Amino acid sequence: DAGVIQSPRHEVTEMGQEVTLRCKPISGHDYLFWYRQTMMRGLELLIYFNNNVPIDDSGMPEDRFSAKMPNASFSTLKIQPSEPRDSAVYFCASSLGFEQFFGPGTRLTVL
């Protein structure tokens, strides 16, 4: 299995632009998680899905952030409009049980 796939691996954009991060979970996994990692705040859970349905989005920082999971093999995290403080590494993880498998992350830089 290829593991969790995320794209792009790096994204540089200007403040105010829309950013879309993509994730393909491991086939057969029924949970999908989006995390953000920064030096100041560590690893934070933003939102997670079970069987494509959002379960808990209490970690989404603002209305500028939105996430979707249209099917079992694809999810997006969108930031619109982006701000410099959104600069971070965003991870997607999937699970079938307790263990979560993380993707390689997307490093987002907002100028």
Add this chain to the structure above:
Amino acid sequence: GENVEQHPSTLSVQEGDSAVIKCTYSDSASNYFPWYKQELGKGPQLIIDIRSNVGEKKDQRIAVTLNKTAKHFSLHITETQPEDSAVYFCAASWEYGNKLVFGAGTILRVKS
């Protein structure tokens, strides 16, 4: 909600020595405690986990202990090697499929 504290934030050991990282959690309902290793430029990877009905678990050079009464758990790495150098995160969860709450991480440096 759950809060996980992790100590120390950085740890330097000599190759061959042991390393111990400690975490405490606040929610007595938590029953699953994984440890993740993150290497530079990569996502966290599970190295060992323990559930609340077990006090200790070992996998080769890595072991985890859990004290539910005191609400703390620890990672023990014996015979450390340079490739053990990484950031280690503890986490806690209270049910299958539920969210993990992570500690702040420990930077482990193994000096050769």
